[in-house]
Amino acid sequence: MSLRRSVFLAAAATLLAACAHSPDKPAAVAKAGADSVTLDSIVPLPARVQPAAKPATVRVDAATPLQACGEPAQAAAQYFVELLARTRQWNLVSGCVDKPADGIRFVLDAAATTADEGYSLSVQAGVIDVRARSEAGLFYGAVSLWQLISARDDAAVELQAGRIDDAPRYVWRGLMLDSARHYQPPAFIEKLIDAMALHKLNTLHWHLTDDQGWRIEIKKYPRLTEVGAWRVPPGPAAAKDIDAATGKPRLYGGFYTQDEIRHLVAYAAQRHITIVPEIDMPGHAQAAIAAYPKLGTGDKPKVSVDWGVHTYLLNVDESTFEFIDGVLDEVVDLFPSTYIHIGGDEAAKDRWAASKSVQAKRRKLGLADDAALQSWFVHRLEQSLERHGRKLIGWDEILEGGKLPESASVMSWRGTKGAIDAARAGHDVVLSPSPDLYINNLQSDAPDEPPGRYDAVVTLEKLYGFEPTPAELDAQQARHVLGAQANLWVEHIRTTERVEHAVFPRLAALAEVDWSPRERRDWNGFLQRLPAQLRRYRSLGIDYADSAFAVRAAVQTDAQAADAVTVTLANQTGFGSIRYTRDGSTPQADSPAYTAPLQLPLGTTLQATAFAGSQALGKPLQLSLDASTLRRRSSGELKPCRDNGLVLRLEDDAPLQGLRKFYSVDIFDACWIWPQAPLAGAREIAIDVGSIPYNFQLWHDIKHVKRRKPATAQGELEIRRGSCEGKPWLRLPLKPALGNPTTTTLRATLPEGLAAQDLCFVFTRPDTRTLWTIDAVQL
Structure with missing residues (x-):
């Protein structure tokens, strides 16, 4: 809960809708009386x-x-x-x-x-x-x-x-941790295992290999970690960070030794948790191919620094299957789990299609297309795992191209269709659909919510409402549903503190989805039991998110009272009693209770916190009600220009040490709108801009990316009025920002006599290597 809570200037009606209920203390406490604890004061709720x-x-x-x-x-x-x-x-x-x-x-x-x-x-x-x-x-x-x-x-x-x-409803109660994109130390993995056990989860799906890193020591193939576990981060700051020992840019990464893995497996087993490793094949294999180029189809790539869908696939030569068998020999020796996850997702087959040897092998096998070739590939993996007495599980793409081996299980991530199809075909399934159970998605639309995917917000309530057994399945087919799993992909979640922020308290919601009987689950009851769970987090040193309870403010000006504003307060869940102060002091449980919008004079310093009884549910909102604040918007408070973009909250690439800024930006179209910007009386516009590496592999989605032709060699920030079409109203050259690793303020003088209207902000780009973004706009 280390994030500062700032004002969110949203529509007041939206915030008022969130105030549907605001109990002053949890119902379980009120029902039991002040001196006793009821037996249902547990997360997940008992059967x-x-x-x-x-x-x-x-x-x-x-x-x-x-x-x-x-x-x-x-x-x-x-x-x-x-x-x-x-x-x-x-x-x-x-x-x-x-x-x-x-x-x-x-x-x-x-x-x-x-x-x-x-x-x-x-x-x-x-x-x-x-x-x-x-x-x-x-x-x-x-x-x-x-x-x-x-x-x-x-x-x-x-x-x-x-x-x-x-007793639990499901046998698979899981969390997937991606350690391939960013390495987390073993001590943190232990901490996460401990927390899983206290939520009665029993499966840690550990994503250990991908395009950006190979994290598991394989003694037979040492280059997998000597080469595949390390990369130079993108951007000029990392390129200038020279390692004195090598004279080259410092490498970023890490891997888990076999001794460390054995310890973690034993540590988890003591807490009745099984670690299921994932070795992703045939796609997401660029790090492996960087270590051993003969595994690919000709090119010799580096370990990737890009996010997205890559086209490097393992080839289908017999020598590659010998390599896979050698890897699996050591994997199954380290992990006693029944299942081994083989990935199988996002296998972009462009290089297979272009490879003469791959196509010759496909024709020799009598396979119609490359989808059928991947199905054949999956069968080969299943045969190898069967020799080891293990079962194969993979992402739902393994259903494509042919009949899936009878013993294979499916993890459905592209919605629930894969689970439905697999269960109807007699395969066991685990539900982990995007976006419902993808906790790399932001959990609120607040401007200070840390980096992650922003195109689909997964609130605590949304996750709690997920039903693992699809309604389309009959009773016999439903028996194939093993359970549900939340997935945490960490492309944009670099630190362990932010991993905790993404996981907690959403892990508590997942626990109830997986454990408690469907008819017993109740959102309001869960909220009432959650404050005690948050106290447990604090006592255990778990840095959870307060996004569900943090107070947010909608501020409206009044043309009839230029020296006053109306402030509407609410939080995402509507749970708790909001207490506030007007003198800048920290609210306490006995501070004035918020019951209706506040009429406040300019110059007021407002703070507000939601309480359950005497317990604060989050960090206080801190809001200075002055003209400068009312005329400022961060990138997270501006509106994306289009509804079908890909909005991410991205961290800056500098400084290399310490806190970094983060920005909300549509990577398909870097364009923002300030609806009805208060231009009346404004004499200047100041825009803080930043630049970050455009390190995205978009594959077929590249067609959605919009580039605007620059008027100068360095590019410009263009501002339009009323809409994003037509000629720019203002054009601010980016030349002053070139070479600055953090943010630069661009300024322009405004004419007199302006009225409130929409402002549209876009960047022209002379190249595709840099993504320019807005940090904040100040009138």
Whole structure:
């Protein structure tokens, strides 16, 4: 939650609609009373909660006895103790006696009627009994009990008497982490695994290879990491960063040694999480081909610094399959998972089509086209994995070109159609459709939301509303749905802090989608349980996003009162009570409550925060209501010029160390509109512009890119009035900005007598290597 919250000058009606409900405290707290915790105060929501017939509570504090007999029960109890020590600073001591007294008991019971990953949790007569017939179930029971106790910060917690009978809805409850585009240290992977376990997720899909990096050590082929794990970042700043040891630009990247991977696999297994590796084939293979060019079709590429769809594919020679077998030999030795993910997506076949040897092989095999050749390729991979006793899973493109091997499973990312087709054909499926479960998409349209895809905002509510089992499947076909998985692609998410921002708290929503019965899921109930989860994040050092709760402001001027404005406040979910101050101080839970738009004089410094009870749900909005603020717009507050573009929030390439600016820009058409810009009385326009590398491989989408012819060799920023068509009203040369690694302010004097009207901003470009973008516009 390190992001500064700034004003978002949006339509007031939109913000008012978000204020449909604003409970002052979570319903679970209100229902249970101030001194007790209900048994449904858990994320994900348990399958069944039965309160005791006669209301009662059981008290738990730092001196509560804890009993666990046998190694599995002791392991679950120890994990529970460690969680309480980290989040409550309690140091419970576990033991094992024949006739335990009142307190907490962990019991692994082979005769328990719980499901494979299920557990029961009973609270009655001074005893809290956690019981399961599997180690995984007992572990999840321990997590649930920890959540109940950590729902409050009191010295002692009163749990309402009753019983939980819980088990997951799906067997695949997953998160995909892309470590190929940006390497994350092993310690961070451990932290993510810990957090997954506390959400009862059980599958980490680890994307380890791609065009931009090969991250897994393969001893038989050392150049995969010696060459394929490293690249020089794009842009002039990186090109000038010379490594003294080599005299060349400093390399960026990294890889995981086999010892590190074995440790992470074991670490995850202790938390009942399976790591499923992905080795992407035949596409997304440029890093591998850079290391061993004979794997390709003739060219010798470098490890890519571009994002998008590349055309380098593995060839179909027998020597390439020998290479693949050698890689898989070591992969299956490192990862004991049932499934190995082989990718299979976005295999742009231009180079296959142009290769005489590939086409000769296709004809020899009697295959009609290159789609059929990829299907044949997938069959070869399936045969190799079958020899190792493993199963193949791949993205939904593996359904194309021919019949899929019977044992193969499909991960559907291009919507749900792939899952529907595969399940109807008898294949197991995992749902991970874009954009619904792509958490590299921004989670709000706020201007300070950090980099990611902006063309499809995936809010917390949108993700929570996803249903993994498509309605088109009948009961028999639905049995093939293994579960759902959120995917985090990190092209534009460079740091681990931003990974956390993208993942949390959306991981909590995914957990409920995957675990809780469909009929039990309730958005409002989830919101009411979330504040306690956010407190747990803080105690565990998880840097989550407050996007769902951060207060935003719509500011309207009044022609009749030039020295005052009307401010409408709201947050994305409408949850919480908004408290505000007018003197620049930080709002507290007892600050004035926002109930209606505020009439405020210019010069006011407004702050506002949403609260659930006494808990702040996010960082405060800080807004200086002065003429300068009202006449300023960032790139994230400006409107893209077209509806069918590809809007990204992109980070600058400089400075190499420390914080960087980020910009919202349509990479198909770098064009922005300021609707009804307040030009009346303005004497100057100042525009902060930046330049970043245009490092995108757009394949067939290149036809959508619009280039404007420059009037000078360096290019210009053009401003039009009323629309984006016609001749420029103002033309600002880009020459002063050339060579500046950060932002440059371009200025122009405005004529008198202007009235409010739309302004359109576009750049002309003399080349395709640079993407010019707006940082902010000030009138």
